[in-house]
Structure formats: C-alpha cells, structure tokens
Amino acid sequence: MRALKIFLFVILGLVGGFLILALVAPKEFTTTRSIVIDAPPELVFNTVNDLSSWDSWSPWKEADPTIQSTMGEITVGKGATSSWVSENSGNGKMTITESTPNENLDVVIEFEGMGQADSDWDIKAAEGGAEASWSFHTEFPFPINAMMLFQDFEGNIHKDYDRGLELLKGVVEKKAEAMANQKYNGYEVKRAPLPMQHFVAVRETVQMDNMTDFFTSSLGKAMQAVQKNGVEIAGAPCGLYFTWDEASKTTDMAGAIPVKAKTEINGFSAVEIPASEALVIDYYGDYHNIGDAHTAMEQYITANGVKTTPPAIEEYVTDPGTEKDASKWLTKVYYPLENK
Numbered sequence: 001m002r003a004l005k006i007f008l009f010v011i012l013g014l015v016g017g018f019l020i021l022a023l024v025a026p027k028e029f030t031t032t033r034s035i036v037i038d039a040p041p042e043l044v045f046n047t048v049n050d051l052s053s054w055d056s057w058s059p060w061k062e063a064d065p066t067i068q069s070t071m072g073e074i075t076v077g078k079g080a081t082s083s084w085v086s087e088n089s090g091n092g093k094m095t096i097t098e099s100t101p102n103e104n105l106d107v108v109i110e111f112e113g114m115g116q117a118d119s120d121w122d123i124k125a126a127e128g129g130a131e132a133s134w135s136f137h138t139e140f141p142f143p144i145n146a147m148m149l150f151q152d153f154e155g156n157i158h159k160d161y162d163r164g165l166e167l168l169k170g171v172v173e174k175k176a177e178a179m180a181n182q183k184y185n186g187y188e189v190k191r192a193p194l195p196m197q198h199f200v201a202v203r204e205t206v207q208m209d210n211m212t213d214f215f216t217s218s219l220g221k222a223m224q225a226v227q228k229n230g231v232e233i234a235g236a237p238c239g240l241y242f243t244w245d246e247a248s249k250t251t252d253m254a255g256a257i258p259v260k261a262k263t264e265i266n267g268f269s270a271v272e273i274p275a276s277e278a279l280v281i282d283y284y285g286d287y288h289n290i291g292d293a294h295t296a297m298e299q300y301i302t303a304n305g306v307k308t309t310p311p312a313i314e315e316y317v318t319d320p321g322t323e324k325d326a327s328k329w330l331t332k333v334y335y336p337l338e339n340k
Helices: 002-024 041-048 051-056 059-063 144-150 153-180 208-228 291-304
Strands: 028-037 068-071 081-085 092-100 104-111 115-118 121-126 129-139 190-194 197-207 238-241 250-259 269-273 276-284 312-316 330-336
Touching (some): 041 051, 041 153, 041 291, 051 153, 197 208, 208 250, 291 330
Antiparallel strands (some): 104 115, 115 129, 238 312, 276 330
8 A cells, every 4th residue: 555655645745746847947939040042932821822732842742752742622722622641741731821822821730649730821021032930829828838848849850841941942943943944925034133124104094996097196296296395315216015905995095205313394194103013025026927926924923923013114215216226126025024
C-alpha cells in the first residue's frame, strides 16, 4: 500500500509539474519568413494561389514521398481546397479562405486530430522582382502547450518554410524565364519603366472607322498649338486610348504631343500620365496593322493575370516623312501597369 501511495504521489507530482509548465508555456505561435523572387508579383501570386501547384515546391512533399494530394473541385483562389494523406506525416486539408489578386491570400490548414493553423501569404513588388512573405500562426490548447517546451517547434517551422520558399523561387523563376522567351500573337512583350508624362492633346470620342482621319487632324492641331506657344516638346507624337468599346464601335482617344511639363492651352486637353511600370511592344510596320500588337497585349494580360490602367499609348517613333519604307516604322505600344 505504501508503495502505491508513493507511486500516486509521483504521478500527481509529474502531472502537477506538467500543468505548471503549461501555465508558462506559449499558447500560440506566429512567424513569417520571406524571400525575393526574380519574377513579377502576379506570377508569384498566381503560383501560390493555385493549390494544384503546391506539390511542385512543397518542402514536405520533398521530404516525404508518401504524401498523396487530392485536389478539390476548386483549386484556384477563394474556396480552393486540397487534402493529403501520408504514412509518415499524417493527414490533413488546406483551404484558401481569402484571395486578393496579386497581393495576398489566407490559407487554413487542418491537421487531422491535431487542430489547425493559418498559413497566409503577402506578395509585393520589390527590387529584383517580388517579395513573398509566408506566415504561420497556430494556437496550442492547455495543457498540451507544455509540450512546446520540449521541442524546437520554431526551428522546425523556419526550416520548412525557408526550404519551401527556396523551392518556390526556383519554380517561379523558371516560369518567368520561359515567359520571357514566349511570344504573344507573334510579338515579344517586355516590361519597362514609364516615367511621368505630360501631353497637349486633342481628345474626343471617335467612331473607330474615323480614327485615321482623327489622328491626322488632331496630331497636326496639337503640334501647331505647342509650337505656336513656344512649348518644349519632349518626344515623338502619341496616340492615347482611354476606352475601347466594341459594342458601340467607339473609342475615347487623343492625338497627343508630349511636353516637358503640364501645359494649359485653350481648346486643348492637358493630359498627365503618372510614372509606372508598363508592358511594351515594339511594333514595326504600317499603322493599319497595329491592332495585332494590341491583340498581343490582351493575350499577355489574360495569360499572366496582370492589371493595366488607361490610357494605352502608341508612340510613333519613326517619322514617315523621312522614312518611306513602312516596314521600318517603329511604334512603341505601352500599357501602363496598375500601381499598388
């Protein structure tokens, strides 16, 4: 009997000690790991926003080949789900609960029999491409939280997240390299900084059938106004497209002359385009076929999930008056990207 009492006291002491440890042990854990990826933010976002891509860069899949993933009916964006089973890592499920295009997404991970965690992403433009930040947050129920004092939970999470970010970087940069060599409608789409620009312009809503006549007239009038007022010209003549309405076959457009600073001239529009990054196509040829370059832009935008902001800009670099060979006429087509 005395031995039983001693045994019970020992057990009670251990339980009491464990409960005391649980009182001082952390009840939740939060951390964030980041990496810079040499790729556009939207490409990084589109990769992590698609749960079907996770196995290609998952540090857990790399370490445990017994993991078998099953995709839900939705795999991209809010409401997307995937589940996994594993002989070594247990079973679980992931759900994207919120998704803001090209910026962030919230992911809930449910570990079968072990609770759940939040695994969120923030993605933003950074020098060298995009910064991807991957967060982890979970809560430990009392008194199980005492176990956290006996294992390097933080170190293990950091190791897995850092490896996952390295693998993600490799996957996304490979995609970016492939995209850089890809053409859309026969054209290469590049990215370039677009400085702030000021224009003196003639702006009207024009029937698409009348665009050529409008350009001839508007560019001539804007050029005469700039020269008459002694305003310094800052580049080649441009066409600006603010809208393109296929239903009504009309476009809100402008024939515009770039100038050094904001200039108000009676009867003309003063257009300012803020500095941004832009998609750019170098189009060579007759103006009548320039629509092919705009089609290429639309294909690129759709394929890569980027957001642009009006106006689209056509910069008529080559002067047809001095270069008679239309195949050598260079027009730079810009689509400004939406600033964050």
